[in-house]
Every structure is written in structure tokens, then in C-alpha cells.
Amino acid sequence: MTVSQTSFGSREPVLEITDLTVKYRGDTRSTTAVDRVSFSIGTGEIFGLAGESGCGKSTIANAIMRLLRDPAEIAGGSIRFGGQDVLAMGPEQLRRFRWQDVAMVFQSAMNSLNPVMTIGDQIVDIFTTHAGYTRKESLRRAAGLLELVRIDPARLKSYPHQLSGGMRQRAVIAMAVALKPSLLILDEPTTALDVVVQQEIMAQIKELQRELGFSVLFITHDMSLMVELSHRMAVMYGGRIVETARAKDIHAAPLHPYTQALMGAFPPLTGPRMPLTGLADGVKFSNIADLEEASPGHFVSPLPALQGAQP
């Protein structure tokens, strides 16, 4: 199925998250990591999720994959995938769901490979157990996947510790697209890649995505990359979404002060070197209100009269 560029949007959502709330209960510290978050991702859409470090992005990704463990608790809300209730899935359904329907590249990708198995064996494993290919056919496909992410197929015989950080990230990306899932979750997939390789891999993912029509949830701190690749995006702060719109609109006119700080904080690549500050000390947003539509398709959390200095 091909999805035209214009058909993205929430018309035919693959993933629908409504009022998701996730808490980590601890004896020393209880955190509401995700607080009444709602968004949906359309078929063939690339949806970007950005935000403060520690604001709950990985927690959302793990919730979708049903990978949250004690002391995490889904305290409210729903996650629907292709109409099915993800939170109600049984073990058998989940097994299928995890590799074939949704695949995820973890933020810890560099560290998530099995250290005592070669890269090749790990990819072959996916094909033999989930797709039922023969070992020979699986090996052939594994080599093709490595080429896709610009790793020499000779590296099939390498163990993870023999690869650089970026090569491990690429191997994990290759494994995630192996079974052509309908939703691909990428949690900071390119932190260890130089921009040349990053650009190629993201272009390849985008091309695959156009060809196969899968959807992508793309988490990154690289706002330029996010704006370049995503159709729509959301910005989170303290467990809540503070702004969501088409990526281009957010880039052109960020409305929430936190989004403005994110968009305005890159050091430039030309011109004189100017001192920059992050979010000014003391600027903290609390009691973040529900989103309101500021212009068609552009939602932002209204600010109560701002306390503290403007960033």
C-alpha cells in the first residue's frame, strides 16, 4: 500500500493514545512520568516527540510496547493500535504485536544487543523465529539489512563489542525494520551517528516508509532533524504535551515558551560565537493546562501569567 504525502494526519490513525498517565512508585521518590498525554499517529505518518530530558518520552514508548515493569504503573488512559486495545492484550497477542506490528529501537540501542552472540546470529534469529525463513535465506536477508544501514556485511561475524557505538545503533535499526512493522518507534536512534550517516539512514527509513506505508514515532533531541523528517510533532515538558502541530508550523512559529527555548537554543554554524543560555534558571512550568487550538491544527497549552523571567 502506498500512502501519498498528503494523506497523513489523524484520518486513519494507526495508534491512538488517550489521556495516558504513567507513574513510577518508589519509597523515596514517586514520579508521574507521563501525565494525561493524548496524541494519534496516522497511517504512513512520521510523528516526532521532543522535549526536556526526563519528561517521559521513553516511558510513553515503553508503554506502547507494553514493556513497563514494576514500579511503573499505567494509572489511566488508553492505547489503541489499529483499533485494538493494547493494554488489554494477552501474552500471545503481545508476542505478535511486538515484533510484527510494532518494532522499537531503544534509546539504549548501543547496549541492547546480546553481547555473546554475533550480529549476524541475532538478525538471523529474528527471521527464523518470526518469519519462518530457512537459515540460509535469513543470512542472505541479514546481509542485505546491514547494507541498508551502511555496514559491511562482513560484520555479520562481529560481536557487539567489536563495533563502534554508531555501528551498534545501526545494527539495531536494521533489526527493527527486518519484519516490516506497521509502526516503528525510534527512541533517539542516531545519537552516535555522524550527520552524513544519520542523514542517509533517516532518508532510507523515510524511503522505506513511503514504500511500505508504515508509521513512525520518532523521539529525538535533534530538533533540526525532527523538523526535517516529521509530518507532525509534539513537544513535552514535565510529563505533559505543551504543544503539537505540523512540524513546519512549530518550526516557523513556536508558541509555547518551552518550545521557543528548544527551537532557539541551537548554537549557530556561522557567524560570531555568542554565549547562549538554556532555559533561564528559575523558569519552570508547572500545572500545565490542557491543550487549546491556537490555529487550525496547532495546539498549545495556554500559560497562566508567567512566573519568573522569560527565557
Place this chain on the structure above:
Amino acid sequence: MSTPVSARPATAALKTQDRTIDAAPALEVEGLVKDFHSGGLFSRAAVRALGGVDLAIRKGEIVALVGESGSGKSTLARCIARLEKPTAGRILLNGTDVLKRDRFQASREYRSQLQMVFQDPFGSLNPVHRIEHFLTRSLTLHGKAGTPAQLRTRLDELMTTVGLTPDMLNSYPHELSGGQRQRVAIARALAVEPEVILADEPTSMLDVSVRIGILNLMRQLRDEQGISMLYITHDLASARYLADRIAVMFAGELVEEGESLDLLANPAHPYTRLLVSAVPDPARTGSYDPHERAALRAAVMESASCAFDGDPEQRCSATEPVRHRVGDPANEHWVRCHLYRPPATAASHALSAEPLESAERPDTPPTDESRTENKASS
């Protein structure tokens, strides 16, 4: 079968160019080679991860190391931190040859002088300990703990310095987000108050606004305590923001180095040019075209005249390029590429490169330029 250090004239050539140094280098690396054995137990096959790296960082200087994924940046840092044994070469800290002084492993003294922040925040913190343990251990090992009350204050300070709350001292690594773990790793290195910090992508998982805070902190440490830093990153904008000089690594070798602003404004090596052109740019959103990018890349990477991707069949010259100066000597900007050879020696090689401005011509004596070395076979 390693390259003898004496066979590296490029080092000597550069040293004489470093006229602006008034501070002596805090850290010097000379002809560092690292081969990894690959293949089975009985195989002699080796991968050359570092092919003779020369790099100097002055006291209070921040040098950014950028380059291809897999080009050897982490290996260089790990060799300097003595976590890998270099195959050949010298490492000098404040002029002392540390490989000679501590032959088998890094001494405690060395570790309190030089600290490393690891690339992978998920793998570098042992999951069975609380955050407090990592920081306390660093402080005690290096005699910085003091009385229990002082220790407590110091711990709280460290956490606040990297933008974390002191209550996170009680957390286990798995309870922290990626960016929070990165900040713990930075705090752990700072605890020791070292002279040199090797930071391997310390901020890759931080949002820009926190990242700027950490970069400012690193600059402040340099300004106030004269700490020298090697900052490994893929984020060229932050390298430009923080570092005095940028060094570019490609396939195990440094191919270009220079004052940060000058290097990014006038990238000379084909790889550096490609790198600079690939920085994501939201302004390009509308016209982003992967095919065009792929074509551009192919033009640089795979042109028959430039084999900088390491294809032995298509080398632009049988000899290894030496360092050539680019532009104003004050910028200490050099490149290792035959395109920048002085005209006399370049004549026999027809390269389809765009003509260079004369200002970019090297101006070191030709005897240095024409000295070449044979690529060490691996």
C-alpha cells in the same frame, strides 16, 4: 609490525608550526596506533582502528573530535584513558610518557589527573548501585571525600552542577532517563577534579536547552580551573560553540584540524566538506530530497579521483598525504590531502578538484611537504 614512531615526520612538521602556543600541552598523543584482532582465535587478521594519530591539547584548551561513525574516536579516547592498550605510539601527560611510567595499567595518579566520560550512559553505570555510590566512590578513591558532612555537601553540589536534584542520589541507574544518566556520568568525572577530561559524546541525549547548560559548565570549568578537554561529538554546532579547535577523524586518522570557526567556515578535506554539508537544517524542510543528497554524497565519496573512503584500488596517490596548512597560520588549520600539495609536486596528478584560493596554499617549506610515508599495511 607496528609503525615505528620515528617514521612519522608529520608530527615534527606540525610542532614547528605551533607558534602561538604559550602554554605547554597538557596532553600529547604521538603516532598512536591501535590494531584490533579480528576473526577467530587462530586468525592473525587485524583491523587497524587508529592509523597513527598525533594530537596535542594545551592546558585549558578544549579540542573537539568529530568524524565518521566508526572512525576510531572512542578508541582514541579509550587508549588515552588506558582502557585499551595502544599497539604503538606515545601518550604524554604534562610531558611525562605515561605508557613508560605505568607500563601495565593506569596508576591511580593518572586516573585522578585524567577522567573519561563514556559514550554509552546505559552501559557505563553498574545497575546494582545507587547513584550516590558512583560519586562517593570517585570522591573517596581520589581523596576528595573529606568528612561525612563535607561529602554530603559535595554530593549535593555535584548533582546540582549537572542539573539534577540531590534526591536522585538514591536512584538506581535504571530509574533515570537517558539524559539523566549522561549527567551522572559527567558528575562522576567532575568529582575527581581532573586536569584532563575525555568526554565521549557526553550530551547526545540531552535536549538543547539542558545541553547548552552542560556546555557552559564545561567552558566554565576550563576557564576557572584550567581543565583541558577532548570533546567527542557528532554535533558540529556544539563543537563550534565549545571548542577552541576541532579535529576531524576519518578512517582512523586525523585528516584536518584547526581553529573551530575557521575550520567550519573553510572546511578543506573532502570528508569535512561532506560532513559540514550534511548538518540537518530545518530551513531545508520543504526541499529535502534524499536523492539529491545521495547524489551529492556519491560525488564526493565515490569519485574516481578521490579514494578517501579507503579503497586501495583507487588511491589518489601511492603515498600517504602529509599535513598542509590552510589559510592564516594563526588559525593553525591544516589538512592532510594531496589536493593541497604545492603545485610542483601536484603536477603529475590530475585531480578534478575545484581550484583552491591561493591563500589556502600551504606555505611551509617544500622539504616538509614533499616528505611522505608509505601507508602501513594492515
